[in-house]
Amino acid sequence: MASPSLMDTLFQRGLDDIIKGVRHQQSSTESIFISRVIEEIRREIKSTDLQTKSTALQKLTYLNSIHFIDMSWASFHAIECISSPTFSHKKIGYLAISQSFSESTPVILLISNQLRKDLKSGNEFEVSLALDCLSRIGTVDLCRDLASEVFILMSSSKVFIRKKAIGIVLRLFEKYPDAVRVCFKKLVESLEGSDSPIVSAVVGVFCELSAKDPRSYLPLAPEFYRILVDSKNNWVLIKVLKIFVKLAPLEPRLAKRLVEPICDHMRKTGAKSLVFECIRTVVTSFTEYESAMKLAAAKIREFLMEDDPNLKYLGLHAISIMAPKHLWAVLENKDVVIQSLSDEDPNIKLESLRLVMAMASESNLMETCRVLVNYALKSDPDFCNEILGSILSTCCQNVYEVIIDFDWYVSLLGEMSRIPNCKKGEEIENQLIDIGMRVKDVRPELVRIARDLLIDPALLGNPFLHRLLSAAAWVCGEYVEFSRNPVELMEALLQPRTSLLPSSIRTVYMQSAFKILIFCIHSYFLQKEDMTSEVSDLASKRECSESSDLATGKALVQSDQDEGFNPRESNQSYEYPSAVDTGDGQSSTPTFMEKKSLMHESIVNLLNLMELVLSPLSGSLDVEIQERACNVLGFIELVQQEFSNPLIRKEANLDREEVIASRVVEWVHDGFTEELGPVSVTAQDRVPIPDELVLKENLTDLEAICGGVELPAPGSFSLTSPYYGESAVFSVSNLQAEEDSEPSTESTSLLTEHRKRHELYYLPSEKNKIPANDYPPANDPSSSISTNDATEDLVKLADQSLVSKRKPNHAKPRPVVVKLEEGEAAPVVSKKPELKDDLLSGAIHDILLGNEAKAASSQSNPSDKSSSKRKGKAKHVDLLDSKENLAVGEQPNHENPSSRRSKHRGDGKQKSKKSKGKKNGDGREDDGEKESQKIRDHHGRHKSRQRADAPINVVPQTPDIPDYLL
């Protein structure tokens, strides 16, 4: 490329020419034009003449801002421009830098010197340019280098510069917290006065700072209070209110002082923005002040009545903040809320949807959901899914707290999945399985719904529903004993259109079909036994216990509590409510089990059907599908030998083949009827680690040992995932154990040998990342009882549930919902403040406490102010902590994660107690009482927490704010 000539300089195109040129191009030639201009710029920008250079840079900046042309290559030229003595060049250069520089720009450190020079310049506008630039691009290094210059500018005589310097402090503190030591005092001093632009800037800075770490600014409350009362500037007032929202929860005494002035502003001001800020402050922080709340509610009502959609939206938003504690505010505006559901603005619709859900309670839930589902049918896809999503999330809150009639809810889920726009398959899937596990009583209805879903071939075409269908398939397989017609289910599971499903879900279908098959054959055998032993009608109960005795005798994974659990037993005492409208004509006998209708032919048909459908799949490319198909086919082959030749079978009743077949069926069936309960997400954490395990050893040489072997993925112990995994494990292992026991033992012996050799490495380094294979099956009672509290409690709960169920229930009590004691809630993550914030707040603490010490000289530990500031800071923070600990002692301290966890546990216990009480058949009235009890409890707890909080806040702070406010 030629170097810029004089001609370039003289006949350079200006910014206006470029802009006009671009505007005159058609869209097709525009990019060509621009690339030509860029080429021109590349040439011009190398000019030694700064005028030419800066004009080129300006053109480039324009193209970057409108057409997003890359300009990072020009960063060095921009630096050249800002070092020009001419103001206009500087200005162009600074604009280019603000626009294009980032932390990763390599030359950014080069501007440090120039910025310092400009910050010290006598021309206030050059100073201002440098400040503006720093506020955009200031990096850690730049902020550290220039902190002292900014500090000097903070006491500049020109207001214009001073306020900018103050504004910059925000970026300075964020990037380089140590700057606090230099600038903070100045910043606090600048708060004096009430209406100057300086105050406006300072308040803005504090508003941002206090959002991150409010506690540090508590000592400044009196200053802010003065501004709140004196200032006439709405912008400043809004910012001060924002600061107080952050401070109020930390200092209970603040609220009493603040309520009056805030209400005053709310009454007097005409500015809607200020009114809204007052409303928000009151509804978030001063919820105990009845009169203030009333006033806020009245103002909200005014907002809602306006035509302006902005005000309406904000009004609804404010109500939704009030809703949790002051439901009356929602109810008062019920009309507007419902009306807004059909507003044309999606934001308003969403807000009102949230409010409608907030109003939902046990008593009106069914009606509310009915209305909403109707709305969902009518509205656009997005909002439809919003509605469905909020119904789902409201209903599953606190383990389905609000739901009484689970049959209704399950059928609602079924109905929701049929809404054409429904994209919530995944959530419905989770809930279907979750409910299936937790609520025994609802299983028959659940199976019926699942059947309806499976049988509909149209649903298979909607990819959003696939997850849902997999849940339905699982439900049908797991609870097949409640089905009225397993053959029909089988057909649904094997229908041709299942080829539309993704393979992961297809395997669930196949597994479920296998379960159903086992169930059918098993019950056929039982039936036959009955017939032969001629205990036809009343035998079912005995037969049942017999079978389970048999199972325990065989020392399979059968346990004491499982006897009580046996679903068939519960099934028999169950009265099916709506058996009349069944399509299959056998209305009096509700479930399949009692029909005794399994004919030999139907079993043969089933086997044939399965074989027909699955045999092509045994060559499937998907390993999971192929594996399962082969397993099932192998099993079918085994069983078919018996069924295919009935005559022989009858003659030689004790034929060896048959014995094997029926025993296999029995075993597999026992494996499948095993009840799987929910497992707490945190269950793994509570398994104690054996002492001899060294978990923190460096495991780098593990890779060498494992070679190319892939480690099993760490199991995720969520609520649903163990199911698929485990049922698969059961089936495969059971099959294998029977069909080819030798190779499997061989492999296990190899495994144990390997384990022996590398004992140490069989657990990964972190305790909660034990590979899925090593983790005992959730339901293996022998190991889980000894180690796993959650399972134990679950078993207890389940036992009690059985007791309650045997009693005749009147009306329709809420069925038992199995809950885990502690931790369905996501594991509490202790909040770790970011290092930088920590530094910042530490520094500010230091400064403020230092101020205090000078002012009052009553600092409790003056000896701790060591000469080295860094050291002093660290010590000081420690000191504060220890003080807190001393003061608080055993009381719950919300900064301490472990004690927070213990509080959670307490809550959990209360909950489980409550549910136990319900289980004992107390009925509804008692429930009501319990509810109110709960509310009182809640209040009590809330208060006690506040009380507990108060000393935390006050004790360490008392030396800092000795009754400024009072």
Next chain:
Amino acid sequence: MYLEKVIRELSGVILTRGPKLCNFVEWRGHKVVYKRYASLYFCMGIDQEDNELEVLEIIHHYVEILDRYFGSVSDLRLWFIVCELDLIFNFHKAYYALDELLIAGELQESSKKTVARLIAAQDSLVEAAKEQASSLSNIISQATK
């Protein structure tokens, strides 16, 4: 480029909104406040706790400042409110005006008059520099360098 994507997506969201809807949109978890003036849209991304009405006021404040400024310097004006051409041909000036209004994301100057005065002062500095640069003697000195 990230910025380009943001602008493209946001304008897609905002331009499709009808005139009677409220001026706030949720976009990828961010709150965006926008306001339309004739053919111009002004958008501001804000924090969750920010006061939407206040932001609307800031936008209005900015538009008034631009209006006053371009009203006095530009001859492109066709109607009473700041127009598209003003901003296209003076994009840098619009940025400079914004610099006087906001700093580090906070409102720094609530007086329109002050902002106007500051911008005018800077403009005159720029003009002076330009005049000097384009003077004949300067060109000659460049040419003979």
